[in-house]
Amino acid sequence: MSSPQIQSLDRLILALDYPTQSTALPAVEALNGLIYWVKVGLELYLAEGRSVVDSLLQRKLNIFLDLKLHDIPNTVAGAVRSVSGLGVGLLTLHASGGPQMLEAAANAAAKIPGAPKLLAVTVLTSMDRSQLAATGVTRTPAEQVALLGKMAIDAGVDGLVCSGEEIALLRETIGDEPLLIVPGIRPATSEVGDQRRVVTPASAIRSGASRLVVGRPITQAPDPAAAVRSILDEIDSALPALQR
């Protein structure tokens, strides 16, 4: 296996879905040099707050803070201001909060130097058509992602979270510039679990993903470092030659 290239290291985000710092930090340290980006989600952030963010920043990691904000525009704008001093690079909010909420968040971030880039979550990768229908949405997941994605980019966010199945469709409508961050990544040998719309790392990169979010296929692997190396190799071989 070749040594990881910087271009592929920047394309992978490790989801730190752990209950405490004392479980998350050793997992990160075991992957020293193989991981540039980590995602702190609700489980870890609600338990540890900014202290875990500070610990990860001290280890020179880039942070994706996945809080999936969804509230009235004034409240979400305030939450964006509160997060902006933390030093995180990416922050999520739900596209289904609507254009006014997204605009208020984007306007708040634009006024603060060093604010995170905002990512609108379209349709969760754990949802299939029947889950979506249960919420009253009769479109297919791809149709709903296309609608929410265009609306969110028009409202001023920097990028979207979508599944690998919708990347090509979104690139046709929003172009190459917005970030497309893609969870629901499953190498061919990994268990799917609660995810529904899954693709392999290579497929997501070939379709135009900016970065991939991967949790359990790494954290629950018998050898997490080997799992990361194999994903990085897959990313590297799928990147266009000019980007390697």
Ligand SMILES: O=C(O)c1cc(=O)[nH]c(=O)n1[C@@H]1O[C@H](COP(=O)(O)O)[C@@H](O)[C@H]1O
């Ligand atoms: O916003 C996210 O990061 C997210 C959006 C989405 O639609 N689906 C999704 O799985 N995620 C996150 O991506 C990670 C996926 O983890 P694994 O399924 O373990 O690889 C989890 O931390 C989820 O919270």
